[in-house]
Amino acid sequence: MTRYILRRILQALLVLLVMSFVIYSLIGLMPGDPLDIMLASNPGATPEVVEHLRKLYGLDQPLMLRYLRWLQDALVGQFGYSRTHSLPVLSVLVPALIQTCKLMIISFIASVILAFILGILAALKPGGILDGVISLFAFAGISVPVFWLALMMILVFAVKLHWFPASGIATVGDGGFRDQALHLVMPVITLALASTGGFTRYVRASMIEVLRMDHVRTARAKGAAEWRVVLVHAFRNALIPVVTIMALSFGVLFNGALLTETMFAQPGMGKMIYDAILGNDFNLALTGLLFATVVTLLSNLVADLAYGWLDPRIALT
Amino acid sequence: MNELVALDGISVHFHLGGGGFLGGKPRILRAVENVSFAIGEGETLALVGESGSGKSTLGNVVAGLQPPTAGTLRFRGRTLDRATWPQARRSIQIVFQDPFGALDPRMPVSAIIAEPLRIQGIGTPAERRARTAALVEQVGLPVDALNRYPHEFSGGQRQRIAIARALAPDPALIVADEPLSALDVSIQSQVLNLMKELQERLGLSYLFISHDLAVVNHLVDRVAVLYLGRLVELAPRQLLFDRPSHPYTQALLHAVPRIGRKRARGQTIKGEMPSPLNPPPGCVFHPRCPKAQDVCRTTAPILEPAPGRAAHMSACHFKE
Amino acid sequence: MSATTATAVPRTEAAIGPWRLRWRRFRRHRAGMASLVVLLLLALFCLAAIPMQHVLGMDPDATDLLARFDPPSAEHWLGTDEAGRDELIRLMVGGQMSLLVGLLATAVGGIFGLVVGVFAGYFGGRVDALLMRFTDGMIALPLLPLLIVLGAVDLTKLGFSSEFARSGAAGFWRIVIIIAIVDWTAIARLVRAATLSIKERDFVRAARASGAGPLYVMPTHILPNVATPIIVAFTLTVGRVILFESVLSFLGFGIVPPTPSWGNMLNNAQELVTTAPALAVYPGLLIFVTVIAVNFLGDGLQHAFDPRSER
Ligand SMILES: Nc1ncnc2c1ncn2[C@@H]1O[C@H](COP(=O)(O)OP(=O)(O)OP(=O)(O)O)[C@@H](O)[C@H]1O
Ligand SMILES: [Mg+2]
Numbered sequence: 001m002t003r004y005i006l007r008r009i010l011q012a013l014l015v016l017l018v019m020s021f022v023i024y025s026l027i028g029l030m031p032g033d034p035l036d037i038m039l040a041s042n043p044g045a046t047p048e049v050v051e052h053l054r055k056l057y058g059l060d061q062p063l064m065l066r067y068l069r070w071l072q073d074a075l076v077g078q079f080g081y082s083r084t085h086s087l088p089v090l091s092v093l094v095p096a097l098i099q100t101c102k103l104m105i106i107s108f109i110a111s112v113i114l115a116f117i118l119g120i121l122a123a124l125k126p127g128g129i130l131d132g133v134i135s136l137f138a139f140a141g142i143s144v145p146v147f148w149l150a151l152m153m154i155l156v157f158a159v160k161l162h163w164f165p166a167s168g169i170a171t172v173g174d175g176g177f178r179d180q181a182l183h184l185v186m187p188v189i190t191l192a193l194a195s196t197g198g199f200t201r202y203v204r205a206s207m208i209e210v211l212r213m214d215h216v217r218t219a220r221a222k223g224a225a226e227w228r229v230v231l232v233h234a235f236r237n238a239l240i241p242v243v244t245i246m247a248l249s250f251g252v253l254f255n256g257a258l259l260t261e262t263m264f265a266q267p268g269m270g271k272m273i274y275d276a277i278l279g280n281d282f283n284l285a286l287t288g289l290l291f292a293t294v295v296t297l298l299s300n301l302v303a304d305l306a307y308g309w310l311d312p313r314i315a316l317t
Numbered sequence: 318m319n320e321l322v323a324l325d326g327i328s329v330h331f332h333l334g335g336g337g338f339l340g341g342k343p344r345i346l347r348a349v350e351n352v353s354f355a356i357g358e359g360e361t362l363a364l365v366g367e368s369g370s371g372k373s374t375l376g377n378v379v380a381g382l383q384p385p386t387a388g389t390l391r392f393r394g395r396t397l398d399r400a401t402w403p404q405a406r407r408s409i410q411i412v413f414q415d416p417f418g419a420l421d422p423r424m425p426v427s428a429i430i431a432e433p434l435r436i437q438g439i440g441t442p443a444e445r446r447a448r449t450a451a452l453v454e455q456v457g458l459p460v461d462a463l464n465r466y467p468h469e470f471s472g473g474q475r476q477r478i479a480i481a482r483a484l485a486p487d488p489a490l491i492v493a494d495e496p497l498s499a500l501d502v503s504i505q506s507q508v509l510n511l512m513k514e515l516q517e518r519l520g521l522s523y524l525f526i527s528h529d530l531a532v533v534n535h536l537v538d539r540v541a542v543l544y545l546g547r548l549v550e551l552a553p554r555q556l557l558f559d560r561p562s563h564p565y566t567q568a569l570l571h572a573v574p575r576i577g578r579k580r581a582r583g584q585t586i587k588g589e590m591p592s593p594l595n596p597p598p599g600c601v602f603h604p605r606c607p608k609a610q611d612v613c614r615t616t617a618p619i620l621e622p623a624p625g626r627a628a629h630m631s632a633c634h635f636k637e
Numbered sequence: 638m639s640a641t642t643a644t645a646v647p648r649t650e651a652a653i654g655p656w657r658l659r660w661r662r663f664r665r666h667r668a669g670m671a672s673l674v675v676l677l678l679l680a681l682f683c684l685a686a687i688p689m690q691h692v693l694g695m696d697p698d699a700t701d702l703l704a705r706f707d708p709p710s711a712e713h714w715l716g717t718d719e720a721g722r723d724e725l726i727r728l729m730v731g732g733q734m735s736l737l738v739g740l741l742a743t744a745v746g747g748i749f750g751l752v753v754g755v756f757a758g759y760f761g762g763r764v765d766a767l768l769m770r771f772t773d774g775m776i777a778l779p780l781l782p783l784l785i786v787l788g789a790v791d792l793t794k795l796g797f798s799s800e801f802a803r804s805g806a807a808g809f810w811r812i813v814i815i816i817a818i819v820d821w822t823a824i825a826r827l828v829r830a831a832t833l834s835i836k837e838r839d840f841v842r843a844a845r846a847s848g849a850g851p852l853y854v855m856p857t858h859i860l861p862n863v864a865t866p867i868i869v870a871f872t873l874t875v876g877r878v879i880l881f882e883s884v885l886s887f888l889g890f891g892i893v894p895p896t897p898s899w900g901n902m903l904n905n906a907q908e909l910v911t912t913a914p915a916l917a918v919y920p921g922l923l924i925f926v927t928v929i930a931v932n933f934l935g936d937g938l939q940h941a942f943d944p945r946s947e948r
Contacts, residue, residue, distance in 0.1 A: 019774075019778065026790060030786070030789045140925075140929060143876060143931075143932050144928075145884065145887075148924065151906060152918070155910050159910060159914070258781050262888075273782055285786075288782075289779070289786060380846045381846055403848060406846070410846065410847065418840065420840055422862070436848050436853060437848055479843075483843075
């Protein structure tokens with residue numbers, strides 16, 4: 001077991017290393033040149049000065065060498081300065097990461113609860129009307145473009161009904177708990193709805209399977225109340241596979257979170273990376289993407305380990 | 318009788334993981350260990366033994382599906398290696414046990430039977446079609462079988478299709494890996510008769526793999542008995558059935574009900590075959606052998622003629 | 638020989654061809670059938686733009702600054718957008734774009750995944766380990782950020798001319814390729830698993846014993862026998878790809894305006910959501926309907942292909 005964990009962590013680190021190089025090279029392929037941007041704010045620079053700066057920043061060096069130098073710094077936590085924010089990258093990135101995690105965790109919990117309720121209801125009578133309606137809802141959740149769902153939420157609940165604010169995380173001058181909560185409602189609902197569809201289908205499938213199993217049928221035959229059969233006997237058994245699949249999907253949720261933030265103008269990772277790319281903020285974009293990779297790798301790792309731990313039938317070798 | 322195929326010191330070891338990066342001890346499964354024998358032109362040799370004794374693995378080696386870990390294979394006097402295998406391919410074909418897995422469900426029967434010809438590039442399409450039609454008749458299937466798919470046939474019929482495929486490139490040897498054991502008893506004798514008839518007509522050799530000595534009795538010229546990957550006895554049929562030399566063979570025969578033989582000699586085998594992952598030292602049969610002595614626990618016997626019978630080979634310190 | 642002649646099993650119900658049986662099962666899957674009809678209608682809707690452009694002379698790019706944000710009228714059935722262009726014809730042409738990207742990117746990525754999966758499964762050992770580590774690595778990546786970076790890559794830095802980099806064709810192929818680059822892993826894993834189960838089947842071993850090499854076995858025996866799960870997986874991939882295209886085009890990294898796609902028609906919709914809500918509704922609704930129909934179609938196919946599903 002320890003060996004398995006060690007190997008998985010090693011693997012994840014290797015992926016991260018390769019990925020950091022790929023992202024580093026890709027960022028170099030984005031439009032613009034760090035120097036051009038620097039010079040734009042200082043039009044008086046002579047060609048000699050430009051050449052000097054180029055040397056100073058190592059931009060005349062081959063890609064591999066520049067990458068290794070960057071890696072050296074990154075390993076000790078030096079990610080450089082954000083050009084657009086004029087701050088060290090980490091002091092921009094950490095609050096954004098916290099904001100994104102907040103959104104993700106709240107939505108995740110909401111969608112898991114909703115998925116369990118809907119999935120169980122659908123599994124009670126497969127093929128029934130309720131099952132049909134819930135299936136339609138689940139398919140809709142899988143198929144809806146998240147950004148458009150956000151747009152429609154804004155259209156209906158902010159523009160037409162004025163129930164919730166359309167963007168930001170707090171009203172200037174207010175910022176109390178109630179105000180902050182109101183700002184979170186629509187992003188959370190959007191993100192939760194988008195992932196509930198897939199989860200509901202897993203819960204339903206798992207519950208149907210379990211309800212067919214022998215001990216559940218026995219409990220029924222013994223005259224246990226239907227709700228007891230469903231909640232006590234079946235639910236417990238359906239839990240394990242579903243929970244692990246949900247944990248695995250946490251990484252996927254990240255994609256949705258990035259879009260939701262961008263749409264509702266929440267200052268999280270998604271909006272940060274998006275703005276950084278559009279604003280040629282190389283250091284920030286690079287570090288943001290790396291952290292996104294870390295989050296995804298980490299949630300996959302945890303889900304994998306949880307799976308092996310919960311289900312002893314999977315041999316961890 | 319001319320030698321057709323000869324095995325010389327064939328061993329097959331499977332590496333079951335371990336030994337690599339972060340790995341534990343390497344685990345080696347010795348499926349076949351130092352086996353030598355030959356099959357003559359037109360001869361049928363039976364390969365018998367319990368489940369897991371390495372019969373299929375050895376059959377795969379002969380059919381070119383499993384490269385041996387050690388030892389060589391000769392075909393008509395030529396050693397088979399990377400360069401010579403391609404020519405030998407068309408002369409050695411294989412028929413499997415499970416008639417349901419042996420035919421591609423997505424292919425019509427005509428394509429299945431013609432496959433070896435297509436792969437080998439034998440004949441024009443028209444010639445291949447003619448040959449396929451002839452083969453279908455030869456194995457006793459209606460001609461309209463050609464345009465149908467495997468799922469439309471019964472097990473016995475599928476085995477006939479598999480035999481027709483094996484016959485297509487006009488082979489000299491067919492490796493038949495328990496071709497009857499998945500069939501109903503009534504069908505078994507039909508297929509067995511077909512194989513016999515084809516042999517007489519075409520002069521084929523068979524390497525007939527079976528765990529059932531009774532079936533073997535009808536068809537074969539010689540019998541090779543395999544135990545834990547080792548050849549323990551090799552003898553002409555009559556000699557083997559009348560005077561089995563190795564205690565293992567005696568026990569095997571004892572399990573076969575035969576008319577006119579008292580259940581006097583031979584003992585039932587006790588216990589189970591040990592794992593080929595760590596075979597016992599000395600004679601691999603000693604933990605189950607009624608005759609086992611100290612020498613059996615330390616020294617492996619070699620395959621030698623039984624007393625007074627030059628053609629009857631047996632690997633036992635106390636052979637009869 | 639007559640003694641051993643046997644007759645074939647009579648053609649019974651069970652003996653009808655596998656594809657007929659599947660079609661029969663598919664027809665019973667109501668959502669799947671409805672989706673098939675919806676998708677055919679959608680394709681017809683998008684293709685109708687061709688005669689409308691050539692016969693009626695409607696132009697999806699013709700701007701009319703005097704007719705911005707017009708409500709629906711006899712001339713413009715769905716009204717006009719922020720540049721006075723006819724919304725209906727733009728939806729139709731944009732749909733062609735979105736569907737084409739969906740199909741092409743699925744084909745490119747799917748074929749790549751197919752090849753990776755077949756090779757990994759068939760050869761096993763080192764090849765398998767290498768390819769699957771690669772696939773696992775891909776799966777572990779944050780998809781959307783990666784797509785955005787790939788979408789932002791400056792083609793001139795890769796040695797393409799700047800005219801080409803700005804052309805519509807470049808924008809189109811770039812999005813097809815970047816989506817294909819990130820979305821092939823599901824198919825690769827599926828094909829690998831299926832290949833693993835097929836390559837040890839006796840009919841494959843019989844072919845190998847006759848001298849067949851991998852280049853014969855893969856197309857002749859492996860691919861036809863893994864077709865079933867692959868068809869379902871391809872279908873579901875099309876849905877996902879259409880969503881990716883819409884996101885990227887929406888964010889401005891995909892199909893470049895003025896060429897319309899359902900995604901980039903929503904570009905400005907966010908700012909305009911108060912003034913012209915209809916412009917934000919139509920393209921998204923079409924994406925939604927298309928993707929949901931594709932997913933239901935996949936569900937129906939799965940049902941039709943699953944031998945355990947009743948009849
Ligand atoms: N590809 C393989 N990898 C690892 N072990 C194998 C492989 N093929 C066979 N073995 C092992 O080799 C031994 C011999 O197997 P083999 O199939 O040859 O036996 P058999 O005599 O044909 O048995 P049966 O009567 O059940 O068909 C068994 O222990 C088996 O588990
Ligand atoms: Mg066998």
